[in-house]
Amino acid sequence: MLNKSFLVKILSALLILATAAFIQVTVxxxxxxxxxxxxEGVYPVTQSDISMTAEDIYIQLFDHAKAKVTCRFDFKNxxxxxxxxxxxxxxxxxxxxxxxxxxxxxxxxTARDEDGDLEVTLVDTIPNPPMRNSLEKYxxxxxFSVDFDEGEEKTLYxxxxxxxxxxxxxxxxxxxxxxxxxxxxGALGHSKVVFDFGDIPMYTLEMIYPxxxxxxxxxxxxxxxxxxxxxxxxxxxxxxxxYGEEWIKFCEENDDxxxxxxxxxxxxxxxNTTADAIQKNRKAYYEEYETLVKSDxxxxxxxxxxxGLPNGNEKPEITGCLxxxxxxxxxxxxxxxxxxxxxxxxxxxxxxxxxxxxxSDDEWDFKGLYYMNDEKNQFNFRRYLTVEGSGLFTVxxxxxxxxxxxxxxxxxxxxxADDGEVSQEESIGTTENEPDEEEKELPVNQAxxxxxxxTPDSNRIRPENDTDNKILVSVAxxxxxxxxxxxxxxxxxxxx
Numbered sequence: 001m002l003n004k005s006f007l008v009k010i011l012s013a014l015l016i017l018a019t020a021a022f023i024q025v026t027v028x029x030x031x032x033x034x035x036x037x038x039x040e041g042v043y044p045v046t047q048s049d050i051s052m053t054a055e056d057i058y059i060q061l062f063d064h065a066k067a068k069v070t071c072r073f074d075f076k077n078x079x080x081x082x083x084x085x086x087x088x089x090x091x092x093x094x095x096x097x098x099x100x101x102x103x104x105x106x107x108x109x110t111a112r113d114e115d116g117d118l119e120v121t122l123v124d125t126i127p128n129p130p131m132r133n134s135l136e137k138y139x140x141x142x143x144f145s146v147d148f149d150e151g152e153e154k155t156l157y158x159x160x161x162x163x164x165x166x167x168x169x170x171x172x173x174x175x176x177x178x179x180x181x182x183x184x185x186g187a188l189g190h191s192k193v194v195f196d197f198g199d200i201p202m203y204t205l206e207m208i209y210p211x212x213x214x215x216x217x218x219x220x221x222x223x224x225x226x227x228x229x230x231x232x233x234x235x236x237x238x239x240x241x242x243y244g245e246e247w248i249k250f251c252e253e254n255d256d257x258x259x260x261x262x263x264x265x266x267x268x269x270x271x272n273t274t275a276d277a278i279q280k281n282r283k284a285y286y287e288e289y290e291t292l293v294k295s296d297x298x299x300x301x302x303x304x305x306x307x308g309l310p311n312g313n314e315k316p317e318i319t320g321c322l323x324x325x326x327x328x329x330x331x332x333x334x335x336x337x338x339x340x341x342x343x344x345x346x347x348x349x350x351x352x353x354x355x356x357x358x359x360s361d362d363e364w365d366f367k368g369l370y371y372m373n374d375e376k377n378q379f380n381f382r383r384y385l386t387v388e389g390s391g392l393f394t395v396x397x398x399x400x401x402x403x404x405x406x407x408x409x410x411x412x413x414x415x416x417a418d419d420g421e422v423s424q425e426e427s428i429g430t431t432e433n434e435p436d437e438e439e440k441e442l443p444v445n446q447a448x449x450x451x452x453x454x455t456p457d458s459n460r461i462r463p464e465n466d467t468d469n470k471i472l473v474s475v476a477x478x479x480x481x482x483x484x485x486x487x488x489x490x491x492x493x494x495x496x
Contacts, residue, residue, distance in 0.1 A: 053076050057176060072156070074153065190227075192222065192224045311403070388415075
């Protein structure tokens with residue numbers, strides 16, 4: 001039977017959840033980008049002469065949810081002498097449903113090169129830039145001008161501070177934005193991002209994204225890769241609450257939480273096992289690693305790092321594309337599949353046969369991606385499409401992983417049919433790339449070949465009625481939480 005103390009704690013937790021139901025959090029770090037300038041402000045553009053040959057990022061965690069960040073960026077100019085207006089993302093647009101804007105403002109930002117400090121200005125992104133890409137979501141930029149001689153190699157250094165956002169469950173969200181590096185010429189030569197946990201135990205690590213190219217060394221989480229085009233960002237989450245003494249004591253006093261307590265003990269014991277001890281019993285730990293890859297990627301990463309195992313290179317496979325819902329010329333799709341190493345980074349689309357359309361993902365969820373059965377590595381995406389006009393057209397979905405492996409599935413649809421009617425929809429084949437033996441290496445001045453061509457992010461906006469549906473769902477969740485809290489309160493009152 002539930003004791004009074006337990007009910008009080010549960011009731012308090014429910015009230016906290018009710019007040020926090022609309023809060024979603026994240027944090028921003030980023031590569032340098034290239035900016036265009038107008039009298040009204042700036043906008044991100046691409047650079048055809050200058051490559052980012054290397055970057056080295058060091059994120060030092062301290063004081064529960066804060067960090068000091070130092071960055072080094074190496075560039076090479078393959079063109080004539082020029083002055084480049086560079087930018088560093090400072091704040092997301094208020095309309096981006098991630099976190100309150102003020103929580104995403106980078107503080108105390110500095111920039112310098114080999115000759116000394118550079119003058120930095122905080123500027124706004126103009127609302128309707130002449131060149132559009134996925135980076136208009138950054139509302140403010142730290143901008144600074146950099147001079148390049150013909151053929152010059154140059155190194156820039158940045159420092160800044162940032163406070164991580166966190167929720168009432170004790171989850172602290174961290175990350176690093178790589179996608180701004182795609183504005184530079186060709187592939188990014190080498191990238192290394194270090195999350196130094198300092199005195200914070202590594203077993204508090206709860207989630208990494210994407211699930212590839214990471215390793216753990218001591219109390220550092222390191223992501224490292226070379227010769228690639230940065231099309232996705234890094235996200236890391238740690239649990240600041242459920243490994244503490246108070247929570248463990250609470251679990252010990254309640255039999256219903258025995259499974260959670262056992263998990264905490266087992267995970268703590270694993271992370272306290274040295275790499276030497278794991279290497280000495282390599283066969284047993286490798287078998288445990290193969291099991292954990294499907295059930296607990298973070299613990300699997302710890303064993304992978306200790307055993308010195310290579311990065312995963314198994315391709316995803318789309319097993320089905322379903323029309324979940326349709327109203328007129330608006331469709332909701334479910335894209336299902338399997339992903340052996342659980343490192344999917346995108347689900348994009350190519351649409352042929354219509355001139356005007358809107359395509360979007362589920363912004364309220366993490367890229368709209370769900371691993372619905374981890375043990376079988378099954379995933380699904382939810383995607384939204386609205387088109388104008390009538391007639392047959394094709395939709396090709398492209399699911400891609402962190403390594404660059406991809407799979408596609410094409411559907412035939414008909415616009416202009418009656419509401420609710422789905423006509424002439426079928427799969428017409430799957431195209432998949434051959435997995436590489438090792439990561440493909442490209443010169444930093446050579447553009448990465450993108451196959452297949454991906455529709456620009458500027459065409460991806462949410463159908464108008466979707467936000468309303470999400471608000472209704474959130475209200476329903478709050479009502480449910482308050483109802484459960486009321487029941488618990490009545491139980492307490494009766495026990496008195």
